[in-house]
Amino acid sequence: xxxxxxxxxxxxxxxxxxxxxxxYVGFATLPxxxxxxxxxxxxxxxxxxxxxxxxxxxxxxxxxxxxxxxVKLKLTIVDTPGFGDAVNNTECWKPITDYIxxxxxxxxxxxxxxxRKNIQDNRVHCCLYFISPFxxxxxxxxxxxxKALHExxxxxxxxxxxxxxxxxxxxxLKERIREEIDKFGIKVYQFPDCDSDEDEEFKQQDRELKESxxxxxxxxxxxxxxxxxxxxxxxxxxxxxxxENQAHCDFVKLRNMLIRxxxxxxxxxxxxxxxxxxxxxxxxxxxxxxxxxNRIESPIPILPLPTPDAETEKLIKMKDEELRRMQEMxxxxxQQMQDQ
Amino acid sequence: xEGQPVQPAPEETPRNTNPANVGxxxxxxxxxxxxxxxxxxxxxxxxxxxxxxxxxQSGLGKSTMVNTLFKSKVSRKPTGPGYEEHIPKTVQLxxxxxxxxxxxVKMKLTVTDTPGFGDQINNENCWDPIIxxxxxxxxxxxxxxxxxxxxxxxxxxxxxxxxxxxPPTGHWLRPLDLEFMRRLSKIVNVVPxxxxxxxxxxxxxxxxxxxxxxxxxxxxxSVYPQEDFDDNPDDRILNDKIRDKIPFAVVGxxxxxxxxxxxxxxxxxxxxxxxxENPAHCEFPLLRDLLIxxxxxxxxxxxxxxxxxxxRVQRLNESNRLALSPVNGLLGKDEVESDL
Numbered sequence: 001x002x003x004x005x006x007x008x009x010x011x012x013x014x015x016x017x018x019x020x021x022x023x024y025v026g027f028a029t030l031p032x033x034x035x036x037x038x039x040x041x042x043x044x045x046x047x048x049x050x051x052x053x054x055x056x057x058x059x060x061x062x063x064x065x066x067x068x069x070x071v072k073l074k075l076t077i078v079d080t081p082g083f084g085d086a087v088n089n090t091e092c093w094k095p096i097t098d099y100i101x102x103x104x105x106x107x108x109x110x111x112x113x114x115x116r117k118n119i120q121d122n123r124v125h126c127c128l129y130f131i132s133p134f135x136x137x138x139x140x141x142x143x144x145x146x147k148a149l150h151e152x153x154x155x156x157x158x159x160x161x162x163x164x165x166x167x168x169x170x171x172x173l174k175e176r177i178r179e180e181i182d183k184f185g186i187k188v189y190q191f192p193d194c195d196s197d198e199d200e201e202f203k204q205q206d207r208e209l210k211e212s213x214x215x216x217x218x219x220x221x222x223x224x225x226x227x228x229x230x231x232x233x234x235x236x237x238x239x240x241x242x243x244e245n246q247a248h249c250d251f252v253k254l255r256n257m258l259i260r261x262x263x264x265x266x267x268x269x270x271x272x273x274x275x276x277x278x279x280x281x282x283x284x285x286x287x288x289x290x291x292x293x294n295r296i297e298s299p300i301p302i303l304p305l306p307t308p309d310a311e312t313e314k315l316i317k318m319k320d321e322e323l324r325r326m327q328e329m330x331x332x333x334x335q336q337m338q339d340q
Numbered sequence: 341x342e343g344q345p346v347q348p349a350p351e352e353t354p355r356n357t358n359p360a361n362v363g364x365x366x367x368x369x370x371x372x373x374x375x376x377x378x379x380x381x382x383x384x385x386x387x388x389x390x391x392x393x394x395x396x397q398s399g400l401g402k403s404t405m406v407n408t409l410f411k412s413k414v415s416r417k418p419t420g421p422g423y424e425e426h427i428p429k430t431v432q433l434x435x436x437x438x439x440x441x442x443x444x445v446k447m448k449l450t451v452t453d454t455p456g457f458g459d460q461i462n463n464e465n466c467w468d469p470i471i472x473x474x475x476x477x478x479x480x481x482x483x484x485x486x487x488x489x490x491x492x493x494x495x496x497x498x499x500x501x502x503x504x505x506x507p508p509t510g511h512w513l514r515p516l517d518l519e520f521m522r523r524l525s526k527i528v529n530v531v532p533x534x535x536x537x538x539x540x541x542x543x544x545x546x547x548x549x550x551x552x553x554x555x556x557x558x559x560x561x562s563v564y565p566q567e568d569f570d571d572n573p574d575d576r577i578l579n580d581k582i583r584d585k586i587p588f589a590v591v592g593x594x595x596x597x598x599x600x601x602x603x604x605x606x607x608x609x610x611x612x613x614x615x616x617e618n619p620a621h622c623e624f625p626l627l628r629d630l631l632i633x634x635x636x637x638x639x640x641x642x643x644x645x646x647x648x649x650x651x652r653v654q655r656l657n658e659s660n661r662l663a664l665s666p667v668n669g670l671l672g673k674d675e676v677e678s679d680l
Contacts, residue, residue: 085514085515086515087516087519088462088463088464089462090461092461133539134397134507134535134536135398135399136427139459140427140459140461141461144461161539163538164508164538166608166609235541236541236542237621238609238613238614240611240612241611248610248611
């Protein structure tokens with residue numbers, strides 16, 4: 001079910017300095033978001049898109065290694081063709097929730113294993129959900145899908161093919177969708193509030209970002225000529241839609257959010273919230289199963305690990321000693337403070 | 341036969357072996373052509389009926405399209421503030437009738453909308469209420485027709501044309517589209533259109549159309565104008581041209597804008613104004629011409645001579661099989677409970 005295409009592609013051509021800004025994707029700003037992580041190792045980002053097309057839902061994986069200004073990114077895009085287009089779409093999100101759970105399970109195993117140096121993080125960090133611009137808001141299948149997934153992955157709802165809407169329609173649709181998301185209790189990805197010590201410009205950008213959600217996007221794989229410049233866009237008899245023109249659509253906002261400013265937060269929330277939820281549930285299920293039936297083999301070692309070898313035993317003993325000594329010191333200090 | 345004095349054009353009087361088929365030569369103006377005027381005057385006095393049904397998922401612009409077609413607020417959509425679009429849980433049929441007058445000619449237009457079609461998660465059999473409605477109108481007409489003392493003019497509520505709105509995915513017909521059109525093209529004139537076509541570039545439109553035409557052919561779906569019902573070679577040529585362009589890529593609009601000093605119906609976006617009646621922009625004029633200006637009578641004729649007739653034959657055969665003769669024009673009581 002997965003086709004892994006791995007190829008190196010350099011995003012920035014140093015000779016084309018004028019078009020630099022246009023081709024600049026922006027994930028080189030990630031180091032500014034990262035406090036501790038080693039940039040040299042590179043890191044992973046997995047993006048999942050859910051749209052609706054043919055009969056049965058497939059899961060297609062594409063992996064790409066991208067490098068920009070020395071920062072390496074392994075980007076995995078998981079496509080889900082077939083979602084929601086059958087006559088009967090009951091539970092059409094099941095293959096998707098299964099896939100997400102599988103990645104969590106894999107990570108859980110790796111994390112609980114002995115060799116944790118090279119864990120590959122295939123967990124889905126973000127799910128772009130494309131809402132049809134032709135409806136009047138969310139459709140039943142949109143609501144059901146998002147509710148099935150909002151506790152497993154960061155959902156970023158988007159309004160697709162936004163070039164079929166005029167500005168007033170976009171506004172109305174966004175309002176409607178926001179209302180319905182509230183009404184149905186769907187927990188979409190929330191942009192974190194920026195720190196109070198950030199500069200005004202950043203705060204303004206942050207506000208605009210939050211007010212534009214859900215982003216109305218347009219995509220294009222073609223480059224057209226507009227006003228003497230070559231831009232990514234769509235050519236219609238009545239005009240040219242420029243994908244990277246903020247007056248035309250929110251694509252730039254989405255790209256900024258996804259890559260330049262919030263990529264790390266998306267990963268953090270995935271690790272700290274969604275994955276932890278999964279892990280806690282998993283462990284609970286397993287302990288309840290084990291208390292029922294001792295013969296079930298637990299895939300993850302939650303009871304005492306199989307006897308460790310002599311080296312590790314020594315290490316464990318040393319650490320235990322250290323811990324005990326520290327505890328004693330702490331107790332002494334507490335005593336001293338109380339006495340004073 | 342044209343009442344041209346003295347000289348019959350040779351092509352119009354075919355010399356074949358059967359002398360009875362040869363047209364008579366007229367050597368003076370008789371005035372037969374005046375029957376056209378008589379028909380016109382009569383139609384103007386009595387007016388005529390046209391029943392249109394629109395089917396498609398919510399948000400595809402059905403109501404706007406109907407308003408654009410008839411240049412008036414025909415469709416039942418209230419547009420006050422606080423009005424919320426609500427997707428009903430089951431397919432409902434709502435009919436609205438208006439009398440429209442133009443240059444002394446009165447048309448009784450009935451538009452039947454089908455909210456709820458295709459909007460659920462599970463859309464199995466969502467076409468059943470629609471099929472039921474169409475057959476009910478045939479049944480109504482049939483009962484009037486077989487009365488011993490019939491009305492002079494039987495009220496015609498039969499659906500003359502069913503416009504099916506295909507969402508502009510640009511890919512291919514969905515299973516729902518195929519299921520619906522397959523079943524309905526057998527009992528009513530189905531006119532498929534690509535809704536909200538302003539989201540497709542011209543190339544995408546052409547490709548989409550080709551795929552749709554192929555799909556329809558592959559599934560043996562015969563949409564209007566049906567090849568089998570072309571009366572004569574002239575019709576065939578005309579209809580072939582239309583069949584080449586089906587489904588029409590349409591855009592609907594109910595607002596006017598200023599373009600080059602003229603007021604036009606259109607949609608104003610940040611990259612240009614989409615003029616609904618401009619054939620370079622969309623095919624709305626073709627749809628309007630087909631439904632109203634050129635083929636309206638043909639739609640009614642085919643409904644009466646083909647679809648209604650096959651319904652009638654089917655019903656009468658059923659009643660014969662049950663050995664109940666139509667006494668006093670009313671079918672036996674058991675017929676009332678039949679599978680409609």
